[in-house]
Amino acid sequence: MDYSGSECLALLIVLGGSLVQGLLGIGFGLLAAPLLYLLEPSYVPGPILLLGFLLASCMLLGNRQSLAWRRPLPAILARLPGAWCGGLLLGVLPSAWLGLLLGACVLLATLTSYRWLEVRCNPRNLAIAGFCSGLMGTATSVGGPPMALVYQSCSRISARDELAAFFLLTTPVSVLFLLYQGRMPLDYLHSTLKLAPGVVAGYALARCLDGRFDKRSPRQLLLLLSLLAASGLLMHSLWRLLA
Template sequence: MLALAGLVVLLGALVQGTVGFGIGLVAAPLLAIIDPALVPVPMLLLGTAHAALGLVREHGHTDWPGVGWALLGRLPGTVLGVLAVALLPPRWFAVVVAATVLVCVALSLVRWHPRPTAPALLVAGLVSGTGGTASGIGGPPVALLYQNAAGPRVRATLGAYFTAGSLVSLAGLAAGGEFTVDALRAAAVLLPFMVVGFAVSSPARRLLDRGWTRPAVLALASAGALALLGQAALG
């Protein structure tokens, strides 16, 4: 089970290191199937470390004003996410995780060309804060606004947003009593897999930027979400 969870994290780290987001979208549904205790706190810890690495790698391309607006929206979203974790039973929590992923995939398939304006970033930050705190999946709402930007700008901006935003979500979960020693231990065990995935993403960016990354992310995320919904239905 450890090897399987590590492989999932490695794949998610590879995808996020290539396109700017994806570790939560790819890994969270599958980790929730392997062991629900791996979501959301361990997933958020791994996502925070990955985002910081990505920001350091391409920091010169960051859209800092956009990051600020998105973070402003994330603050109330974090509160909503903490309430979801505290109030929803495990079975319904799994449904929420899966539904979050499927909605994000559906939006990605729509021929929609949003722009990262201040109002749009506020709303995206709110939705991202809720989903990121409750399920470890907070990337797609903000990433969609930058889908037409150059690769380095997308990766650096999302790296900055995820680094700060995930810390806000972790603080909220800690205040809500969801932050445990077991969660820290689980994140530490999976950390080497995340680092390997990030390292591999450096050369992979040139290969996957040819148009293969987005279809692969959407397909894998959909498969993981549907599997999670099936588990919840059987449970």
């Protein structure tokens, strides 16, 4: 396949987001969505959701673990109405307002991550996080932060495997809502296929680097990059609205 300059840059963004999520269990949408939206708004939310589904599949297959769905089951069930609400929200938002919503969600998630709130991983909180994840994930493709907030006290391996299972089982729901509303045209599939090698390469690199670095370092870098990306997207969207 032939790649333009912007598509090569998009491929690098997808690779970086996949590398971070492969190491930390979260970060793909948080990092990739605002940057890809600045390149080409049509990347959000459809292609990002499909690429996230591919990444979750790679993580489960690569770790050779059984599907860890029992504990996140309340979140899985609650994502259904959340995805429906997110689809409705996406249907009434103009492109510039969608950029503002995406930037605000990423900025809020990033600022919250600097000082975690005390949230227990229990069925009630999982259900609330699942609903919020469905709403944010379907409307903006950034559905990870609510779940990460609930899993903050769990071990990295448990959080990584259960979050992968959550996104593997629930992302198709968001995609189906987008298809039903006619917001997932066939050319989205072509865009997704062109960026898919970045997911595979990023996850493979994460497998090679796992256990060879301080886990806190990439998290701080992820938060800094997400903060810059969200701020840039907010300014760009505000400029479009004012213009």
